[in-house]
Amino acid sequence: MRILGIETSCDDTGIAVYDDKYGLIINQVLSQSNIHNKYGGIVPEIASREHMLNIFNLCKSIFKKRNNNIDNIDAIAYTAGPGLSGSLLVGATFSNSLAYSLNIPTIIINHLEAHLLSVMMEDKCPxxxxxxxxxxxxxxxxxxxxxxxxxxxxxxxxxxxxxxxxxxxxxxxxxxxxxxxxxxxxxxxxxxxxxxxxxxxxxxxxxxxxxxxxxxxxxxxxxxxxxxxxxxxxxxxxxxxxxxxxxxxxxxxxxxxxxxxxxxxxxxxxxxxxxxxxxxxxxxxxxxxxxxxSRLELCTDNAAMIAYTGMLKFKLNQIDRNYGIKVYPKWKIYN
Ligand SMILES: Nc1ncnc2c1ncn2[C@@H]1O[C@H](COP(=O)(O)OP(=O)(O)OP(=O)(O)O)[C@@H](O)[C@H]1O
Ligand SMILES: [Mg+2]
The missing domain is CATH 3.30.420.40 (ATPase, nucleotide binding domain)
Incomplete structure (x- = not known):
């Protein structure tokens, strides 16, 4: 089973593929830090525009370069929150459109739960x-x-x-x-x-x-x-x-x-x-x-943790076939 993970909660555009047999097979992050650096912090409007400019090409290039077939993907897991509304909307719209065109379900992922579970991809995990x-x-x-x-x-x-x-x-x-x-x-x-x-x-x-x-x-x-x-x-x-x-x-x-x-x-x-x-x-x-x-590249924002958490949720059948754009900027994982 293969899950495509999409991360756009803040200023990093992340795309990853997690396979339940082979583990993490693709993990790419396109950082915008050079762009936001001159402002000394993230400018939300710029962040969402950059995601829009980059997400399609990043996804296309990964599947082309790796000679991977996007038809092998069973579901698309995307970050639905918490995060910047505009940035989240780009990832959610892209994920739902792609999933609809491939006739596969989506899985909504809480970014913080994914951070919390990212350590499970390591050999030494609790x-x-x-x-x-x-x-x-x-x-x-x-x-x-x-x-x-x-x-x-x-x-x-x-x-x-x-x-x-x-x-x-x-x-x-x-x-x-x-x-x-x-x-x-x-x-x-x-x-x-x-x-x-x-x-x-x-x-x-x-x-x-x-x-x-x-x-x-x-x-x-x-x-x-x-x-x-x-x-x-x-x-x-x-x-x-x-x-x-x-x-x-x-x-x-x-x-x-x-x-x-x-x-x-x-x-x-x-x-x-x-x-x-x-x-x-x-x-x-x-x-x-x-x-x-986690290893360093899995500490900061990445889509590997989104794809991995997606795989866990997919196994629990926590999937969505409505293709509605779900975004929860203040989503919490506890009551
Ligand atoms: N070596 C380090 N020491 C201390 N802080 C670090 C280090 N590396 C990264 N950070 C800090 O981690 C933060 C980015 O982490 P992360 O990408 O998880 O946050 P975020 O996604 O912006 O926020 P959240 O996950 O809460 O939505 C930045 O504030 C950055 O300065
Ligand atoms: Mg984060």
Whole structure:
């Protein structure tokens, strides 16, 4: 069985094919980051226009190049939310039109559930139940994954997402977009404890996060400095990364204590951060547990996770043959 996955929730156009026998056989992402870079963040109108310009040709070229036959596809899984309305509409319209012309069903996929399940494509993957720290550009949540399709929220950011804080600090340091990889790279040259920033909500006895105050305090600190030389940027990046990763790790530790579940998954773009992975691994080992994460290209937005989740849903017969354009920009996976 073969599922075509289409991802257009934000600024990456992704196309993938997952085969239940051979695994992931195609995974292509066309990033728009160079286009949005000059604005220091994503411009929704530009994002949807770029998806429209690229999606058809990307799909066509993949099937042509690989000598793959699109007739072998059993269903098309597409991201229906959460995400930017315009971007989602492009993927949903394209997917439904193609599925209608091929007379195959569609499968609507929640982008966050796909992030959460992307680790299942790895050799080292958890069994249910497990905890997930979902840290991406727009979300920071700790989720209890009971079983496929059954999730509860344990805690979340009450303001900015961790990825957003990385992006804003990076912008103020005059680094490129997206900011996470930039901060991560430059922080390696920073001196530990040269600067110290707040660690918000660390002592609060719940599993929520708040990164807006940390972000503002770092930005105010940067703005006081006239000359942003390399060493200053590296030291600030280091201190910021220390604060944010310490908070993320502490809250995950509290979640393990609260639930007695010691299988922890990290997913979403910020899960690519090596400092975060290192600290979480050490913490989880203290609870005789395991940390699970995806290879780097499956951490940020991709269609492989959409095709894979689609395959799971297809097996449960969660398919759609109405070809209605379904888009849910604020779709949640828990109640
Ligand atoms: N190595 C890294 N360290 C920290 N942050 C990173 C790293 N790599 C990527 N990121 C951050 O990950 C975010 C992008 O992740 P992702 O693509 O999952 O988010 P999104 O799709 O925009 O949001 P969501 O999935 O919540 O809708 C960006 O904010 C980026 O800065
Ligand atoms: Mg994402």
């Amino acid at each position: 069994i249910f139940p497990f905890l997930t720290l979902l840290v991406s550009g727009k979300h920071t949540e700790i989720i209890y994954a009971h079983a496929l399709g059954k999730y509860s929220l344990l805690g979340k950011s009450i303001d900015d997402a961790a990825g957003e804080a990385f992006d804003k600090v990076s912008k103020n340091l005059k680094l490129r977009y997206p900011g996470g990889p930039e901060i991560s790279k430059i922080s390696k040259f920073g001196t530990l404890n040269k600067y110290v920033f707040p660690k918000p909500m660390l002592k609060k006895n719940n599993l929520n996060f708040s990164f807006s105050g940390l972000k503002t305090s770092v930005i105010n600190f940067i703005n006081k400095k006239k000359n942003l030389n390399f060493q200053f940027k590296a030291d600030v990046a280091k201190a910021f990364e220390q604060s944010i990763t310490d908070v993320l790790v502490k809250k995950c530790e509290k979640a393990i204590q609260k639930t007695n579940i010691n299988r922890l998954v990290i997913s979403g773009g910020v899960s690519a951060n090596t400092e975060l992975r290192k600290k979480l691994k050490i913490m989880v080992q203290r609870y005789k547990g395991n940390l699970f994460f």
